[in-house]
């Protein structure tokens with residue numbers, strides 16, 4: 001079963017995970033990080049930037065979980081832009097070492113396979129960061145996604161589009177499709193930290209940790225992983241027994 005850590009604040013949660021990543025980078029300067037976007041991992045990135053200030057992180061490699069399809073890669077809310085702004089620049093990573101699924105690929109149906117080949121060639125993900133959707137999604141594996149799914153083009157649910165509308169001018173601007181790592185892809189990471197904050201995540205966290213392992217709640221697949229940790233605030237943990 002995943003370990004559960006309840007932190008006193010988002011900042012404390014971010015520091016807890018950032019310390020583990022900083023230790024890894026100390027031992028393995030070319031570590032492979034699995035990068036999440038959205039709001040939940042931001043405290044990790046800011047704590048990591050502080051912990052590693054002055055260090056040379058140019059050999060660290062990174063693979064993002066997902067990307068919108070049908071959004072200009074130069075749009076400020078494309079995950080390519082978000083990863084550049086929130087991760088690559090503050091941490092001083094080499095942009096050539098950090099990859100985001102190519103949501104704009106002409107051959108989108110085979111883009112997932114090529115992305116996975118790059119992850120394999122890098123030796124796999126050492127530490128994967130995850131958020132969780134209010135509907136239990138991880139990356140953009142919406143409820144119903146097979147637990148052995150691989151990187152592929154998917155359709156976002158209305159709930160996810162509504163949740164993400166806060167990042168856009170209007171709901172109409174939120175893309176309808178994405179290119180996302182699969183649940184099976186994510187489970188191959190050696191170590192996983194899932195971050196969740198706020199009451200809005202409490203039901204999903206409870207289903208993921210205390211419900212059955214089912215594609216109805218893709219995050220429940222983390223029960224099958226040997227080294228997964230949920231790092232929560234009190235509100236996100238409030239549904240746990």
Ligand code: F6R
Pocket residue numbers: 035036037038039040041065066130131132133134137138139140
């Ligand atoms: C982002 C991602 C999503 C988010 C999830 C939670 O790369 O894959 O699964 O982690 O939607 O988003 P936030 O953290 O914004 O609540």
